[in-house]
Amino acid sequence: xxxxxxxxxxxxxxxxxxxxxxxxxxxxxxxxxxxxxxxxxxxxxxxxxxxxxxxxxxxxxxxxxxxxxxxxxxxxxxxxxxxxxxxxxxxxxxxxxxxxxxxxxxxxxxxxxxxxxxxxxxxxxxxxxxxxxxxxxxxxxxxxxxxxxxxxxxxxxxxxxxxxxxxxxxxxxxxxxxxxxxxxxxxxxxxxxxxxxxxxxxxxxxxxxxxxxxxxxxxxxxxxxxxxxxxxxxxxxxxxxxxxxxxxxxxxxxxxxxxxxxxxxxxxxxxxxxxxxxxxxxxxxxxxxxxxxxxxxxxxxxxxxxxxxxxxxxxxxxxxxxxxxxxxxxxxxxxxxxxxxxxxxxxxxxxxxxxxxxxxxxxxxxxxxxxxxxxxxxxxxxxxxxxxxxxxxxxxxxxx
Numbered sequence: 001x002x003x004x005x006x007x008x009x010x011x012x013x014x015x016x017x018x019x020x021x022x023x024x025x026x027x028x029x030x031x032x033x034x035x036x037x038x039x040x041x042x043x044x045x046x047x048x049x050x051x052x053x054x055x056x057x058x059x060x061x062x063x064x065x066x067x068x069x070x071x072x073x074x075x076x077x078x079x080x081x082x083x084x085x086x087x088x089x090x091x092x093x094x095x096x097x098x099x100x101x102x103x104x105x106x107x108x109x110x111x112x113x114x115x116x117x118x119x120x121x122x123x124x125x126x127x128x129x130x131x132x133x134x135x136x137x138x139x140x141x142x143x144x145x146x147x148x149x150x151x152x153x154x155x156x157x158x159x160x161x162x163x164x165x166x167x168x169x170x171x172x173x174x175x176x177x178x179x180x181x182x183x184x185x186x187x188x189x190x191x192x193x194x195x196x197x198x199x200x201x202x203x204x205x206x207x208x209x210x211x212x213x214x215x216x217x218x219x220x221x222x223x224x225x226x227x228x229x230x231x232x233x234x235x236x237x238x239x240x241x242x243x244x245x246x247x248x249x250x251x252x253x254x255x256x257x258x259x260x261x262x263x264x265x266x267x268x269x270x271x272x273x274x275x276x277x278x279x280x281x282x283x284x285x286x287x288x289x290x291x292x293x294x295x296x297x298x299x300x301x302x303x304x305x306x307x308x309x310x311x312x313x314x315x316x317x318x319x320x321x322x323x324x325x326x327x328x329x330x331x332x333x334x335x336x337x338x339x340x341x342x343x344x345x346x347x348x349x350x351x352x353x354x355x356x357x358x359x360x361x362x363x364x365x366x367x368x369x370x371x372x373x374x375x376x377x378x379x380x381x382x383x384x385x386x387x388x389x390x391x392x393x394x395x396x397x398x399x400x
Contacts, residue, residue: 028108029100030089032387035062036275038312039388045311046303047270053399055301055342055392057193057327060119063350064191065314067121067143068335070095071135071327083314100260101144108385116197116251117382117389120169121145121162122190124162126152130184130390135327152185155164162188170194170343177302177341182206186330195380195389197249202292203228203348211296214374215396223295223363223397225373226348232292233285237277240269244281245292245370252384256281257294258377259370266375266393278379279386297397298345 039058046054046141062084069080081087081098091097106253109117127150139145148165149157159181167175169192178188211225232267233246241264243258258273258281260266306318316322322334380390 012193016266025161027101027342028104028385029090030261031086031098031105032385033275034085035059036386036388038062038083039391040274041085041312042276043391043393044270045308045360047267047393051267051395053299053301053393053395055299055344055390056303056340057342057390059339059387059389060191060193060307060342063102063119063121063143063193064189066098067139067145067191068189068317068327070099070138070142071132071324072322073325076127076321076323077326079314079316083309083312085366088337096138096142099138100299103142107388109382109387110175117193117253118169119193120191122162122165122169122188122192122369123147123149124158124165124188124190124230126150126186129328129330131187131328132326148330153183155181155183157281162190166190168193171196173343173345174341177339182336185336186333187328191283193389195253197251197253197380199350200248200250201230201232203226205348208348210292212373213397216375219396221396221398223297225293225295227293229291230289231287232290232370234289234290235284235285237281240264240272240277242269243370244285245290246282246285247292247294247312251379253382253389256379256381257370257372258379259372260375262374266377268371273377282381291369291371293373294346294371295372295394295397296347297394298343299392300343301392302339302341302342305317305340306335309338342390344392 031384035058042056042061043054046056065080065084066086069077072080081090087097089098089101106119109119117307121139123136123139123145124133125147136147148161150161152158159178162178163176166177171194173194174192207227208224210222213223215221234242236242237244241261243259243261245259247255247257249255259270260269262357309315310318317324317335319334320332324333327333375393375395377393378391379388381388
């Protein structure tokens with residue numbers, strides 16, 4: 001019988017701003033660019049299943065899988081690296097290169113102190129399970145992983161311990177990620193990310209009023225719409241027939257809004273967004289005086305990633321052909337589940353939780369309004385590296 005590893009991912013975030021991107025180290029920049037394309041691929045797989053709100057953390061996902069890859073071998077590892085879109089960064093004889101890049105990226109977040117972004121990794125190991133020393137050391141060195149011994153045969157106690165860990169690392173925002181534990185579980189890998197951002201240009205609550213949000217041609221809901229008139233960076237993507245708005249946070253982070261033009265079906269954009277286009281938006285925005293109207297919203301989304309990742313080519317790690325011999329010498333080891341839960345809240349103060357076909361951003365000459373009253377996409381990212389922390393789409397702000 002295969003022993004299972006339960007791989008739980010949790011995220012919480014709050015965001016609001018966008019700022020001119022600066023290039024950091026070329027290798028780290030390459031990592032973040034590839035992670036954006038991974039994020040878009042993952043988004044497309046999630047969106048193919050429904051037309052609801054979506055919210056997840058690609059950084060949390062890629063960090064967790066990158067750590068797991070250090071314990072994988074052969075085809076199992078190759079699938080993870082390809083699925084993460086990181087194969088191009090591989091170098092023969094340098095297995096630690098990708099983990100080192102994630103380490104550099106994490107260190108970049110912690111510099112300065114103004115950006116409130118906390119990422120944590122926990123290894124919950126059954127008291128009789130032996131983890132390879134090399135894997136344990138790499139997890140600690142490159143991913144700052146903490147190790148904990150638990151008794152998975154005591155399902156209630158281990159579940160409580162793990163959920164409390166997640167809750168404490170996400171500002172009490174992400175709760176009850178793990179609802180059930182198989183007593184045969186040997187190891188749980190937990191990665192959390194918590195972002196709390198205060199708008200650089202906060203909205204005045206006294207200006208917030210209920211207004212219409214057009215879910216589609218036939219459904220209109222009333223939502224609290226925030227309002228502010230100020231100078232913002234914005235632009236347009238003429239190929240996608242959409243407008244782009246940067247909402248900056250204090251610190252090195254921002255939220256980028258992609259708003260399809262009126263009567264444009266947002267689903268037509270799904271296949272077109274990628275890293276090159278995203279970076280084009282960020283780098284070509286123009287400062288303009290605008291009246292911005294934006295809905296307040298909260299979202300709490302959960303995804304069984306072990307059912308989604310095989311569509312990105314990450315499959316072997318979940319079946320009986322998994323090779324996790326770098327993680328442990330235990331026989332018949334595979335990943336049983338990858339659970340991801342993400343929470344976001346956006347209000348007047350900020351956010352808690354986040355080729356020929358490419359046409360550049362065109363600045364509007366005298367825009368007056370940016371009214372976000374129909375389905376839109378949003379991206380929360382660190383501006384120095386353009387690392388995508390969170391992304392999602394809002395179809396109905398009244399739905400969690």
